[in-house]
Amino acid sequence: MTVPAGGRIAQLVRHPIKSAGYEPVAEAVLTTGAAFPFDRVWAVAHAAARLTDPPTWAPKLQFLRGWGSADLMAVSCRSDAEAGQVTLSHPRRPTESFRPDDPADAARLIDWLRPLWPENRPEPARVIRVPGQALTDQDQPLVSINSASSLAELSARMGRDLSPHRFRGNIWVEGWPAMAELDLIGQEITLGQARLRVEEPIGRCRATGANPETGEQDADTMDALEGAYGHSDFGVFARVIRGGRIAVNDEVR
Structure with a gap:
Protein backbone atom coordinates (compact mmCIF):
# COMPACT_ATOMS: atom_id res chain seq x y z
CA MET A 1 0.00 0.00 0.00
CA THR A 2 1.23 3.51 -0.74
CA VAL A 3 1.32 6.04 2.06
CA PRO A 4 -2.03 7.88 2.21
CA ALA A 5 -1.85 11.43 0.89
CA GLY A 6 -2.49 14.48 3.05
CA GLY A 7 -0.99 13.29 6.31
CA ARG A 8 0.53 15.77 8.75
CA ILE A 9 2.07 15.50 12.18
CA ALA A 10 -0.61 16.44 14.69
CA GLN A 11 1.33 15.88 17.91
CA LEU A 12 4.74 14.81 19.19
CA VAL A 13 5.09 13.31 22.65
CA ARG A 14 7.97 12.06 24.77
CA HIS A 15 7.99 10.19 28.07
CA PRO A 16 11.31 10.79 29.88
CA ILE A 17 10.49 8.33 32.69
CA LYS A 18 8.99 5.04 31.58
CA SER A 19 5.30 4.87 32.56
CA ALA A 20 5.55 8.05 34.65
CA GLY A 21 4.69 11.13 32.67
CA TYR A 22 3.84 12.27 29.15
CA GLU A 23 5.07 15.53 27.61
CA PRO A 24 3.92 17.02 24.28
CA VAL A 25 6.70 18.81 22.39
CA ALA A 26 6.60 21.07 19.32
CA GLU A 27 9.55 19.47 17.54
CA ALA A 28 12.25 16.84 17.82
CA VAL A 29 15.43 15.82 16.04
CA LEU A 30 15.40 12.12 15.17
CA THR A 31 18.68 10.22 14.89
CA THR A 32 19.30 7.31 12.55
CA GLY A 33 18.93 4.04 14.42
CA ALA A 34 17.77 5.67 17.65
CA ALA A 35 14.54 5.90 19.61
CA PHE A 36 12.55 9.11 20.00
CA PRO A 37 14.77 11.71 21.72
CA PHE A 38 14.56 11.93 25.52
CA ASP A 39 11.97 9.16 25.59
CA ARG A 40 12.10 6.44 28.29
CA VAL A 41 15.53 7.64 29.42
CA VAL A 130 21.17 2.65 30.50
CA PRO A 131 23.33 5.11 28.52
CA GLY A 132 22.51 5.01 24.81
CA GLN A 133 19.52 2.70 25.35
CA ALA A 134 15.91 3.82 25.60
CA LEU A 135 14.04 1.74 28.19
CA THR A 136 11.07 1.12 25.91
CA ASP A 137 9.15 -2.16 25.83
CA GLN A 138 11.33 -3.24 22.88
CA ASP A 139 15.04 -3.99 23.12
CA GLN A 140 15.63 -2.25 19.79
CA PRO A 141 15.30 1.48 19.04
CA LEU A 142 11.88 2.09 17.53
CA VAL A 143 9.59 5.12 17.33
CA SER A 144 5.82 4.73 17.74
CA ILE A 145 3.44 6.27 15.20
CA ASN A 146 -0.29 6.59 15.77
CA SER A 147 -3.20 7.94 13.75
CA ALA A 148 -5.56 10.64 14.98
CA SER A 149 -8.24 9.25 12.64
CA SER A 150 -7.89 5.79 14.19
CA LEU A 151 -8.30 7.33 17.64
CA ALA A 152 -11.38 9.25 16.49
CA GLU A 153 -12.93 6.08 15.05
CA LEU A 154 -12.23 4.10 18.22
CA SER A 155 -13.65 6.95 20.29
CA ALA A 156 -16.82 6.98 18.20
CA ARG A 157 -17.21 3.21 18.58
CA MET A 158 -16.88 3.55 22.34
CA GLY A 159 -19.10 6.61 22.60
CA ARG A 160 -16.50 8.74 24.35
CA ASP A 161 -13.51 10.92 23.56
CA LEU A 162 -10.29 9.01 24.21
CA SER A 163 -7.14 10.95 25.02
CA PRO A 164 -4.13 10.13 22.84
CA HIS A 165 -2.10 9.90 26.04
CA ARG A 166 -3.76 6.58 26.84
CA PHE A 167 -1.56 5.11 24.11
CA ARG A 168 1.81 6.63 25.03
CA GLY A 169 2.75 7.27 21.39
CA ASN A 170 5.57 9.45 20.06
CA ILE A 171 4.15 10.68 16.74
CA TRP A 172 0.48 11.28 15.98
CA VAL A 173 -0.50 11.75 12.33
CA GLU A 174 -3.72 13.39 11.16
CA GLY A 175 -5.22 13.02 7.70
CA TRP A 176 -4.84 9.26 7.18
CA PRO A 177 -7.88 6.99 6.86
CA ALA A 178 -8.66 5.23 10.12
CA MET A 179 -6.40 2.20 10.77
CA ALA A 180 -4.55 2.73 7.45
CA GLU A 181 -1.27 2.79 9.37
CA LEU A 182 -1.53 -0.97 9.93
CA ASP A 183 -1.28 -1.48 6.16
CA LEU A 184 2.08 0.32 6.00
CA ILE A 185 4.25 -2.44 7.47
CA GLY A 186 7.45 -2.61 5.39
CA GLN A 187 6.87 0.82 3.82
CA GLU A 188 9.07 3.90 4.20
CA ILE A 189 7.65 7.30 5.11
CA THR A 190 9.14 10.78 5.28
CA LEU A 191 8.22 13.14 8.12
CA GLY A 192 9.79 16.57 7.94
CA GLN A 193 13.50 15.94 7.35
CA ALA A 194 13.47 12.36 8.66
CA ARG A 195 12.73 9.05 6.99
CA LEU A 196 11.37 6.00 8.80
CA ARG A 197 10.56 2.42 7.87
CA VAL A 198 7.38 1.01 9.39
CA GLU A 199 8.30 -2.27 11.07
CA GLU A 200 5.39 -3.80 12.99
CA PRO A 201 2.02 -3.13 14.65
CA ILE A 202 1.80 -2.17 18.31
CA GLY A 203 -0.08 -4.71 20.41
CA ARG A 204 -1.90 -2.93 23.23
CA CYS A 205 -2.61 -3.81 26.87
CA ARG A 206 -5.11 -2.81 29.55
CA ALA A 207 -3.05 0.28 30.48
CA THR A 208 -4.88 2.05 27.64
CA GLY A 209 -8.09 1.70 29.63
CA ALA A 210 -6.82 4.21 32.20
CA ASN A 211 -7.87 7.84 31.99
CA PRO A 212 -4.75 10.08 31.89
CA GLU A 213 -6.67 12.91 33.55
CA THR A 214 -7.97 10.93 36.54
CA GLY A 215 -5.77 7.83 36.80
CA GLU A 216 -8.84 5.58 36.88
CA GLN A 217 -9.68 2.57 34.71
CA ASP A 218 -12.80 3.80 32.91
CA ALA A 219 -12.74 2.37 29.35
CA ASP A 220 -12.44 -1.18 28.04
CA THR A 221 -10.24 -0.30 25.07
CA MET A 222 -9.04 -3.87 24.65
CA ASP A 223 -12.56 -5.22 24.24
CA ALA A 224 -13.41 -2.36 21.86
CA LEU A 225 -10.38 -3.06 19.65
CA GLU A 226 -11.04 -6.80 19.58
CA GLY A 227 -14.72 -6.28 18.87
CA ALA A 228 -14.18 -3.77 16.09
CA TYR A 229 -11.09 -5.15 14.36
CA GLY A 230 -10.52 -8.68 15.66
CA HIS A 231 -7.18 -7.75 17.26
CA SER A 232 -5.71 -5.42 19.86
CA ASP A 233 -3.20 -3.64 17.59
CA PHE A 234 -3.25 0.15 17.59
CA GLY A 235 -0.48 2.17 15.96
CA VAL A 236 2.82 0.99 14.50
CA PHE A 237 6.50 0.92 15.37
CA ALA A 238 8.98 2.44 12.90
CA ARG A 239 12.75 2.58 12.63
CA VAL A 240 14.58 5.83 11.86
CA ILE A 241 16.63 5.19 8.71
CA ARG A 242 17.50 8.85 8.09
CA GLY A 243 17.61 11.32 10.92
CA GLY A 244 16.42 14.91 10.84
CA ARG A 245 14.17 17.50 12.41
CA ILE A 246 10.43 16.88 12.62
CA ALA A 247 7.79 19.28 13.91
CA VAL A 248 4.07 19.57 14.43
CA ASN A 249 2.31 20.30 11.10
CA ASP A 250 5.10 18.74 9.01
CA GLU A 251 3.84 16.76 6.03
CA VAL A 252 4.00 12.96 6.10
CA ARG A 253 4.69 11.50 2.68
Missing part, protein backbone atom coordinates in the same frame (compact mmCIF):
# COMPACT_ATOMS: atom_id res chain seq x y z
CA TRP A 42 14.80 6.36 32.93
CA ALA A 43 12.68 3.59 34.38
CA VAL A 44 11.83 2.72 37.98
CA ALA A 45 12.54 -0.90 38.89
CA HIS A 46 10.48 -2.57 41.61
CA ALA A 47 11.87 -4.52 44.53
CA ALA A 48 11.47 -7.91 42.82
CA ALA A 49 13.16 -6.86 39.56
CA ARG A 50 15.88 -9.08 38.15
CA LEU A 51 18.45 -6.79 36.57
CA THR A 52 22.05 -7.14 35.50
CA ASP A 53 24.83 -5.13 37.14
CA PRO A 54 25.43 -2.72 35.56
CA PRO A 55 21.86 -2.59 34.23
CA THR A 56 21.09 -3.30 30.60
CA TRP A 57 17.77 -3.21 28.77
CA ALA A 58 15.20 -5.36 30.59
CA PRO A 59 11.58 -6.37 29.87
CA LYS A 60 8.78 -4.15 31.13
CA LEU A 61 7.80 -6.63 33.87
CA GLN A 62 10.86 -5.46 35.82
CA PHE A 63 9.57 -1.89 36.12
CA LEU A 64 6.66 0.20 37.33
CA ARG A 65 4.19 0.36 34.45
CA GLY A 66 0.71 1.53 33.56
CA TRP A 67 -0.61 -2.03 33.32
CA GLY A 68 0.09 -2.45 37.04
CA SER A 69 -1.25 0.92 38.15
CA ALA A 70 -3.84 3.07 36.39
CA ASP A 71 -2.77 5.93 38.67
CA LEU A 72 0.59 6.16 36.90
CA MET A 73 -1.20 6.95 33.65
CA ALA A 74 -2.28 10.33 35.09
CA VAL A 75 1.29 11.56 35.60
CA SER A 76 2.19 14.44 33.29
CA CYS A 77 5.64 15.85 32.75
CA ARG A 78 7.69 18.90 31.84
CA SER A 79 11.38 18.35 31.27
CA ASP A 80 14.70 19.98 30.51
CA ALA A 81 16.72 17.49 28.51
CA GLU A 82 19.96 19.44 28.75
CA ALA A 83 19.71 19.70 32.53
CA GLY A 84 18.45 16.13 32.91
CA GLN A 85 15.52 17.41 34.95
CA VAL A 86 11.86 16.38 34.95
CA THR A 87 8.91 18.02 36.68
CA LEU A 88 6.05 15.64 37.43
CA SER A 89 2.41 16.46 38.15
CA HIS A 90 -0.55 14.30 39.16
CA PRO A 91 -4.10 15.07 40.34
CA ARG A 92 -3.34 13.61 43.78
CA ARG A 93 0.36 14.42 44.20
CA PRO A 94 2.29 17.67 44.64
CA THR A 95 4.14 18.93 41.58
CA GLU A 96 7.86 18.33 42.08
CA SER A 97 11.08 18.45 40.04
CA PHE A 98 13.74 15.76 39.96
CA ARG A 99 17.12 15.05 38.43
CA PRO A 100 16.86 11.25 38.32
CA ASP A 101 20.62 10.78 37.80
CA ASP A 102 21.23 12.36 41.21
CA PRO A 103 20.94 9.68 43.95
CA ALA A 104 19.15 11.99 46.37
CA ASP A 105 16.64 13.06 43.71
CA ALA A 106 16.19 9.44 42.62
CA ALA A 107 15.20 8.58 46.19
CA ARG A 108 12.74 11.50 46.23
CA LEU A 109 11.30 10.33 42.92
CA ILE A 110 10.70 6.86 44.31
CA ASP A 111 8.96 8.36 47.35
CA TRP A 112 6.83 10.53 45.05
CA LEU A 113 5.75 7.53 42.98
CA ARG A 114 5.17 5.13 45.89
CA PRO A 115 1.56 6.26 46.66
CA LEU A 116 0.66 5.73 42.98
CA TRP A 117 1.77 2.08 42.99
CA PRO A 118 -0.41 -0.69 44.52
CA GLU A 119 0.64 -1.83 47.99
CA ASN A 120 0.15 -5.47 46.99
CA ARG A 121 2.90 -5.26 44.35
CA PRO A 122 6.67 -5.14 44.91
CA GLU A 123 7.46 -1.57 45.89
CA PRO A 124 9.38 0.99 43.80
CA ALA A 125 13.05 0.42 44.54
CA ARG A 126 15.54 1.82 42.05
CA VAL A 127 15.82 4.35 39.23
CA ILE A 128 17.52 2.81 36.19
CA ARG A 129 19.29 4.46 33.26
